[in-house]
Amino acid sequence: MTSESVQIETPQQPTPAQQFTQLFSATRRGARLARLLAVEQLVAWGWPRDGERTDAVALVVAELAANAVMHGRLDGRGFRLGLALLPSGRLRIEVTDPCGERLPSASREAVEGGRGLVIVDALAADWGVHPYPPSGKTVWAEVSAMRAGVGRPPCW
Numbered sequence: 001m002t003s004e005s006v007q008i009e010t011p012q013q014p015t016p017a018q019q020f021t022q023l024f025s026a027t028r029r030g031a032r033l034a035r036l037l038a039v040e041q042l043v044a045w046g047w048p049r050d051g052e053r054t055d056a057v058a059l060v061v062a063e064l065a066a067n068a069v070m071h072g073r074l075d076g077r078g079f080r081l082g083l084a085l086l087p088s089g090r091l092r093i094e095v096t097d098p099c100g101e102r103l104p105s106a107s108r109e110a111v112e113g114g115r116g117l118v119i120v121d122a123l124a125a126d127w128g129v130h131p132y133p134p135s136g137k138t139v140w141a142e143v144s145a146m147r148a149g150v151g152r153p154p155c156w
């Protein structure tokens with residue numbers, strides 16, 4: 001019997017260079033912790049603690065996490081925060097909650113009533129909602145991590 005090395009070609013997904021994901025309790029404390037840990041993660045990635053972009057990400061995380069707790073909570077279930085620095089130079093924020101039946105509208109005209117999604121809309125280059133099977137949803141937002149025309153994190 002001959003042994004041949006078999007080469008299996010696995011399709012490679014483009015992976016973000018830096019990513020973070022964590023589960024939090026669906027409480028005000030959990031939402032606050034999500035914002036604090038997001039900032040700590042950005043600082044660990046070399047972002048300035050008091051920078052404009054860091055503040056923008058913190059605000060977006062705070063509003064999406066608060067919404068997950070206020071509007072997307074199911075008893076006994078938490079929410080998940082994901083951060084990923086994309087090759088495009090944007091920082092993608094994802095907040096996943098277990099309540100897929102109630103979806104905030106991603107259309108800018110429909111962002112009325114509260115101020116949370118208005119803030120997200122103003123700070124994010126883009127944002128939206130997609131289902132998170134089997135029964136949840138992810139509200140995502142992308143914030144520019146770079147100054148225009150600069151290929152590395154700026155001195156914000």
Ligand SMILES: Nc1ncnc2c1ncn2[C@@H]1O[C@H](COP(=O)(O)OP(=O)(O)OP(=O)(O)O)[C@@H](O)[C@H]1O
Nearest residue numbers: 067068071072097102103104113114115116117118
């Ligand atoms: N994660 C979510 N799950 C379900 N519905 C949501 C979620 N996030 C937002 N919504 C819906 O979108 C609406 C607008 O959200 P927004 O954050 O702008 O306002 P708010 O949370 O009602 O008030 P505020 O943020 O000012 O305290 C909410 O009232 C809610 O109906």
Ligand SMILES: [Mg+2]
Nearest residue numbers: 067114116117
């Ligand atoms: Mg809100």
